Amino acid sequence: MSQHLLAIGTVKGLFLAHSPDRRSWQLTEPKFLMNAVYAVAVDPRNQRLLVSATSEHWGPSVFSSDDLGRTWQEPTGGSLSFPAEAGAALERVWQLTPSPSEPGVVWAGSQPSALWRSEDGGAHFSLVHSLWEHPHRPLWGAGYGGQAIHTVLPHPTDPARLLVAMSTGGVYRTEDGGRSWEPSNAGVKAYFLPDPWPEFGQCVHKVARDSGDPDRLYLQNHHGVYRSDDDGRTWNSIADTLPTDFGFTMLAHPGRGGVAYNWPITADAERMPPGRACRVYRTEDAGRTWSPLTAGLPQEQYFDVVLRDAMCADDAEPAGVYFGTRNGEVYASADEGDSWSLVAGHLPSVLCVRAAVVEEA
Amino acid sequence: MCRVVVPAALRQFTDGAASMTVEHPEGAELSDLLDALAARCPALIRRIRDEQGELRRFVNVYVDGEDARRLDGLSTSVPAGAEVLIVPSVAGG
Numbered sequence: 001m002s003q004h005l006l007a008i009g010t011v012k013g014l015f016l017a018h019s020p021d022r023r024s025w026q027l028t029e030p031k032f033l034m035n036a037v038y039a040v041a042v043d044p045r046n047q048r049l050l051v052s053a054t055s056e057h058w059g060p061s062v063f064s065s066d067d068l069g070r071t072w073q074e075p076t077g078g079s080l081s082f083p084a085e086a087g088a089a090l091e092r093v094w095q096l097t098p099s100p101s102e103p104g105v106v107w108a109g110s111q112p113s114a115l116w117r118s119e120d121g122g123a124h125f126s127l128v129h130s131l132w133e134h135p136h137r138p139l140w141g142a143g144y145g146g147q148a149i150h151t152v153l154p155h156p157t158d159p160a161r162l163l164v165a166m167s168t169g170g171v172y173r174t175e176d177g178g179r180s181w182e183p184s185n186a187g188v189k190a191y192f193l194p195d196p197w198p199e200f201g202q203c204v205h206k207v208a209r210d211s212g213d214p215d216r217l218y219l220q221n222h223h224g225v226y227r228s229d230d231d232g233r234t235w236n237s238i239a240d241t242l243p244t245d246f247g248f249t250m251l252a253h254p255g256r257g258g259v260a261y262n263w264p265i266t267a268d269a270e271r272m273p274p275g276r277a278c279r280v281y282r283t284e285d286a287g288r289t290w291s292p293l294t295a296g297l298p299q300e301q302y303f304d305v306v307l308r309d310a311m312c313a314d315d316a317e318p319a320g321v322y323f324g325t326r327n328g329e330v331y332a333s334a335d336e337g338d339s340w341s342l343v344a345g346h347l348p349s350v351l352c353v354r355a356a357v358v359e360e361a
Numbered sequence: 362m363c364r365v366v367v368p369a370a371l372r373q374f375t376d377g378a379a380s381m382t383v384e385h386p387e388g389a390e391l392s393d394l395l396d397a398l399a400a401r402c403p404a405l406i407r408r409i410r411d412e413q414g415e416l417r418r419f420v421n422v423y424v425d426g427e428d429a430r431r432l433d434g435l436s437t438s439v440p441a442g443a444e445v446l447i448v449p450s451v452a453g454g
Binding site for chain 1: 370371403404407408409411412413415417419420449450452453
């Protein structure tokens with residue numbers, strides 16, 4: 001029997017919500033209590049759940065579940081660890097991304113900024129040395145949340161092409177399967193640097209790939225919202241009709257090209273929503289125009305925000321869209337954002353959400 | 362030989378044991394002791410030390426009641442019969 005699964009990563013554990021219809025939800029007791037869950041993935045190839053859980057005391061781990069979260073496994077030696085010669089220790093995993101084009105491959109982005117590749121479905125990961133040894137790496141900075149690769153975007157059909165993004169370092173791309181990496185930030189502003197148009201060093205918050213055109217990307221920057229139509233080589237502003245150009249998240253519709261979602265925040269210096277209202281913005285023309293989505297969302301005295309991985313879509317038809325907030329609210333839309341309802345409130349601060357239609361055994 | 366006392370949060374990695382007896386050579390340092398423990402309980406030691414061997418920031422290790430960080434850190438001498446306490450520090454919100 002199929003059902004909808006919503007995985008909610010918070011600063012104090014993982015919550016799983018189940019629904020038959022995406023309108024009524026049942027929330028489980030949290031897993032990985034007192035662990036910050038920065039990344040969750042539901043692998044569409046096999047329904048495996050992957051979770052990055054970091055304990056302030058006991059360090060980072062990546063766990064997997066093949067029974068939709070009832071039981072969890074971690075290799076005895078752990079899933080990721082830097083080799084001795086790297087001289088670094090893993091702080092947390094920020095991103096877990098199953099490859100859409102290579103069987104068994106899962107990518108991970110970590111803090112400190114590193115890319116990892118698993119070929120056994122996410123049980124064991126190896127450091128991608130070519131990016132770790134990139135000559136720019138010593139010059140990458142750290143955002144408030146730490147120096148991390150928080151975005152990993154494989155090309156949907158070409159395994160040689162992959163994009164990563166970090167704060168602060170910017171976007172890097174490979175076109176040769178990871179043998180070489182190039183910064184890919186032309187047109188993205190770094191207003192906080194003496195040269196606001198550097199080759200790298202931008203504070204990119206999130207990048208999403210258009211589902212209709214894999215060369216089209218959407219980017220939320222630390223001030224600035226951009227689109228690329230050439231797989232990230234160049235970027236142009238699409239912020240004109242958004243109320244602000246600050247925010248953390250960016251989401252592409254999973255099945256409709258040109259459709260993307262954004263959750264604007266007033267400014268770097270005022271991290272609250274514009275108009276003190278909870279509004280998702282949607283574009284249906286690849287960023288030329290954006291419209292607010294408000295039905296079912298609080299429109300007065302609202303001070304909450306959404307972090308970079310706390311917005312997602314599912315793989316149902318029509319697509320469901322979800323977001324979670326720093327104050328522990330989670331909203332769901334079963335109609336692509338036209339209307340919303342509260343899934344859960346009073347949770348710990350939400351770091352990430354992922355949703356999928358799953359088949360119960 | 363010494364006794365290592367494991368906090369409740371980590372006993373899932375010791376098959377539930379609250380303490381473990383660890384053989385170690387005369388003159389051994391804390392690092393040697395943790396290495397010996399790692400051979401038996403690798404998942405336990407990953408929670409105490411990172412992959413470069415450093416004690417995790419919010420884990421405290423006491424050797425006969427003294428905080429190892431205030432002694433010689435991982436080079437702290439562990440005498441025969443010592444009691445080694447692994448204790449999570451008070452942290453978080």
